[in-house]
Amino acid sequence: MPPSNIDIPGQRITDPAEIVIRRHRRDKRQPIVYDQRTRCYRLPTTAFEPRLPENRPNATRHDKYLSVNIASSLRTSGLPSDWGCDHAHFLAGKVSVEAVQAANLTVTWEPIESGDPTNPHHGAINGVVELYYRDQDEYVTVLSSLARASTVLPECLPEN
């Protein structure tokens, strides 16, 4: 199910209240970042790094955008926010579209309709890869702003 008011793949999601979910690979023995300003657990800045094509001539995959899941799409389908997140190896954190827009990035609905697995809830944060090649300092700053705006899903915290 696409997010409300969105029915064309690639269409921009502009509702600032929409939430996107980003997964981050981690070793379970690593600490989770506790944001001392917001007093919430958040994703580290590195969670928002795309796979850059540079230096990867043999890589089979690199990113055009940051992959996320669209929270309202999951919710409409009756799926939990941490859908598809293997807690043994991943953290999942949420970020509002408002925070993404504040970083001068955009969110689009990009359902994965072929291949294995498919993901109709898949979305993209666009502009990060381009930013890396335009201004690497701004790139880190923007990733940091996304990280600081993120909150780890309660389902991913150790007590759960």
Next chain:
Amino acid sequence: MNAIVTSAGSSEYRMWPASVRTFISAMPQCLQDDSVPGISLGQTAPRRWQNIAKFREAFNLGLDCAGAMVSDDALDPPDPKIWNYALDAVRNFAGFVPTPLVTPLQLGGVSVEWHAYGIDLEIWFRSGAPPFVLIDDVRDAFPTFQGRDSHLSHAYTALKHLADRSG
């Protein structure tokens, strides 16, 4: 010498380039207890040893994570030059500050970060440019900083504050 052990002693580890495996096996030399200079910050030696052990473990966990991500084709292999540089840059603080979070970056880089005692400090090490440092002190004892820190002077200031606060 304590050996660095990666839980990726497995197929993941064997998939890494030989240079990376050599680098990992060489890492403990940087972190022998006696390699830490005797800066007196009021901490007892056993506590310093514990901190150093945890510091070493943090780098191991970062490498384990990198190994898993490389296996998933989600990451470029760690660049030994960058990781060694990072380790060398911060190892003098190993005995005196809380355990860092060490996470791999794309293009072989590494991020070393602390989020404790009111201080958020992230140091991004990547080839071809000075480290990028993000500093935020919730207690406002020293200025926020975001930018290239060629000699890590901003980072070291934050680390000294962190050592003082955690002492």
